[in-house]
Amino acid sequence: MSSSSIAALDAADPLASYRDRFQLPEGVIYLDGNSLGALPRQTADRVQAVMQHEWGTGLIRSWNSADWIGAPQRVGGKIARLVGARPHEIVVADSTSVNLSKLIMAVLTARPDRTVVLSEPGNFPTDLYMVESALATLGGARQLQLAPRDTLAEQITDNTALVLLTHVHYKTADVYDMAAITAAAHAKGALVLWDLSHSVGAVPLALNDCGADLAVGCGYKFLNGGPGAPAFLFVAERHHATLVSPLGGWMGHARPFAFVDHYEPATGISRFLCGTPPILAVAALESGVDLHLEVDMQVVLQKSRALAQLFMDQVAVRCAPYGVSLVGPPPGAPRGSHVSFRHAEGYAIMQALIARGVIGDFRAPDIMRFGLTPLYLRFTDVVQAVDVLEDVLRTESWRAPEYQVRQAVT
Ligand SMILES: *Cc1c(COP(=O)(O)O)cnc(C)c1O
Secondary structure (H helix, E strand, O other): OOHHHHHHHHHOOOOHHHHHHEEOOOOOEEOOOOOOOOEEHHHHHHHHHHHHHHHHHOHHHHHHHOOHHHHHHHHHHHHHHHHOOOHHHEEEEOOHHHHHHHHHHHHHHHOOOOOEEEEOOOOOHHHHHHHHHHHHHHOOOOEEEEOOOOOOHHHOOOOEEEEEEEOEOOOOOOEOOHHHHHHHHHHOOOEEEEEOOOOOOOOOOOOOOOOOOEEEEOOOOOOOOOOOOOEEEEEOHHHOOOOOOOOOOHHHEOOHHHOOOOOOEOOOHHHHOOOOOOHHHHHHHHHHHHHHHOOOHHHHHHHHHHHHHHHHHHHHHHOHHHOOEEEOOOOOOOOOOEEEEEOOOHHHHHHHHHHOOEEOEEEOOOEEEEEOOOOOOOHHHHHHHHHHHHHHHHHOHHHOHHHOOOOOOO
C-alpha cells in the first residue's frame, strides 16, 4: 500500500481526533492497549481533583457529598451502556479474578443438583484456576470439564451448572457467538458466565439482547482505567434474588450502616460488593469509561477491523517469509481487537521490537500479540510497526543476547 493511501485512511478516520485525548510517549508505537490501556489526559486531571478536593478538603464528608459511596453502582451503570446491560445489573468491584470466584461460587452454591462447570482448554488461566479453587472449597462430586470450542455447545447437559467462557480469546482473538452459546446453555438449564476482559471497550456487546446471565470484565485493558484498575461484574436482574456472594462483606449488606450482627444481602446488584471501594482507582476507571461513552462502538469496531486487516495483510506479504504465521481468525472473520502471530523466537523478536519502540507483548509458548486500539492508533502506526518487524526479522537483530533473557512479565 502506498504511503499516500495510508495517509488517506488516517485523513478519513472518524476517530482521528481521539488520539490527542491520550498521553502517548514520543517515539513509541503502542500495540499493547489490550493489556494495559494508555493514559487518557483527562484522567490525570480527574484523579488530581479527587485527591485535592474530595479527599484533601472534603475528607470523610466526601463519602456523601462526592457520592463516593455510590461510585461502584454509578460507574457500573456507565459500563452497562457500553455492554448492552441495564444500569442496575453492573457494579464495579474487586479484580476480575475475585469477581469470577464470587460468581462461580454463587452459582455452584445455588445449584447443588448440577455438578459440572464447563469451560475450554486454553481459557485464560485465572478463569480455570478460580473454578479449581471453588471446587476445592465446596467439595462434593463437582468437577471442571474442558471441551474444545467446536464441540463445546454439544457438551452442555442437564448436569451442567455453569458454562464459563472468555468472549474474546486473550491469545487468538477468536470470538464466541454469545447469543448462540447462551441459548444452547439455557436449553439445558445451564447458566453462562462470560469473561469480557478482552471485549469491553473493544467490540460492541449486547448482554441483554443475548439473554446473558452473568459476566465479569477488566478495567485496565481497553477501558483505560489504569494499572490494576478495579473490575466489574454483571448479573442479570432475574438472578439477583437467587445468587448470593460467598464473600458477605458489609458493603454488600442490605443496610451497611445499621451495623447489625447478622449478614443480610442487599436486594440488588450491590449484594456482590464486599469491602470499601478504592475511590482513586474507581475515579480513574470512570474517566476511561466516560471517554468510551463519547464514541459509537460500531465505529470503533469498523476501525478495529480495518486496522487488523491492514496489519494482517502487511505481515503476510512482508514477514511470512521469515516464519511468522497468523494465529486466530483469518482476515474478514469476526475477531477481537488484537492480532497474534506465531514464531518460534517470538519472545526475542518481541524484545527487539520493544527496544525499537514498538510495544506489543508475548504469550507463551510462541505468540507475539499486538493490541489494536482504535481510539489512539493510526493506520500509519500499523505500517511503521510492520516496517520495524520486517527489519528485525531480516537483520535477525533479535539474536542479540539481551533479547533472550526472560523478564518476570512478558
Ligand atoms: C486480563 C484478564 C483477566 C485479569 O484478571 P485480574 O484479576 O485482573 O488479574 C482475567 N481474565 C481474562 C480473560 C483476562 O484477559
